[in-house]
Amino acid sequence: MSGHGFHVHGPHDHAVEHAAGHGHDKFSGNIAVTTAILATIGALFGYQGGATQNDAAMFKNNAAIAKTEAANRWNYYQAKSNKQNLAELAMTLPNVDPEKYKADVARYKAEKEEIKKEAESWEEKSHDWDKKSDNVLHQHHQWALATTAEQIAIALAAITLLTNRRWLLLSTYAVAVAGIALGVFAWLHIDPLGALFGAGGH
Template sequence: MSGHGFHVHGPHDHELEHAAHGNDDFASKIAVMTAIMATVGALFGYEGGATQNDAAMFKNESAIKKTEASNQWNFYQSKSSKQNLAELAMVIPGADVAKYKADVERYKSEKEKIKKDAEALEEESKTWEHKSEAALHQHHRWAQAMTAVQIAISLAAITLLTKKKWLQYASYGVAGVGVVLAGLAALHI
């Protein structure tokens, strides 16, 4: 507890303080690269969140269009029922056959337009669904890129503590993988 005049430093605390206040060129390079990687990771995270939101909005739009198509199919079904009733009424003795025949033709005509509208809404729903899937795939790429950068930052911290040159290169390599994944996300691949 440092508030009571007693504080215990861990070995890594001492190393970090020494690196921060010393003229260690190795530590300075790692610190700068870590800051750059953190900034790049934040940008990747932002893009990942934006594409996730897009995917959700597109999925919602798809559901709305699917509901509208369902409503049209219900309307189509009600016209079919009315058409069937008019066809039955034509065979009732004494019924006004001409009137019911005109009703049947009107219902057939109305059903064709309703059917086209329902089919168009179904296609629109599919288009929004495909957009959602594409945005979700892009989101996954951004998330992979951000994860790679976070791993690179962790490796950089370990590099700073161990002063192992190979870990420095491993950190840069993993960060490079993150940049490649971000490039794939940006290109929608």
């Protein structure tokens, strides 16, 4: 980094620097190792959170594309319906051979059925992509919570180190374990709150 730049130190940086200045302090060394581990876990959780966010956006885009395709098919269906209606109307006009338009009516009906199936298929695809996007976005929120918990744990570890309040170490471990649990739930696609209230996982 250039000498004219600046660097913002995080809790982990302070913990490592403090431990380096107290090399014979086992407590400080343990805190430094703990914060390094938590920082690594937090980075992994953050990466997973970013990946799931990208997936959610991609799935939502796929849903929009499928919805557009469904709308195009329904417009085509409506155009065929209009042609069918005109052919049926022509059959009722005087001095017109109805047999001439009967084949057109039958053809439009058959074409409409095929177009309808395609439109419904695209609508179903759009619904499926939307559902996938919602599920992955929920998973992203779980990863974000897990990452935040690890960051809080690192901050608590830094406070523990700076204040030498050893009882704070228990809080650090408790928050870190909670964050890891949230990460495991996210990895397994489990919604702990949903499971608690009977909604089940995703």
